[in-house]
Amino acid sequence: TYIGINEDEIQNRQDVVINVVIRYRAARAVQFNHISEALNYRTITKQLIRHVEEGRFALLERMTREVLDIVMAHEQVLTAQVEIDKPHALRFSDSVSITLSDSREAHD
Template structure:
């Protein structure tokens, strides 16, 4: 299976369980890997035959910016569902991180893989 990816999409949104985390947006770092078949796109050179990472990234950005989730797990699952709704995406790996959320760590987060049946 071929892969197309989006690396380090930085979004500001409300995510977390404490009152402090719920009061103002914080950085959310998102990485996506789309499992797809690029055979037709490589021949046609047509965006319609691709997993359109630009359009998907815009939708993921809007979702993460407004989701107001309590957990990275919930946001991760919502992003995966959004990506799997795309016609050329057969599967997706989603990684959601909260940089600086835990003292003395660079980042914490969740990573999942989901596939269409």
């Protein structure tokens, strides 16, 4: 994706690593061991990839929030945490990351 504020970052795509932790009521998926009872994280993943690949972001915080919003748009999701790593963002570092979380319970 395009992520950053420096001219080089604005002009050139960079890799990011996205980790998402989702909590939903999975009792029926566990009980019946059938995909129709589970949260379809493949659908969510495709949405995230499309959004990030097509997007342009100045701040890692903004990208993380937008990814979290996409995850939380799925009604089955009770809580989610998104961490996005930007490899080699700082000299002498493996990566820089931002982590944000949200809860449907907080909105009720």
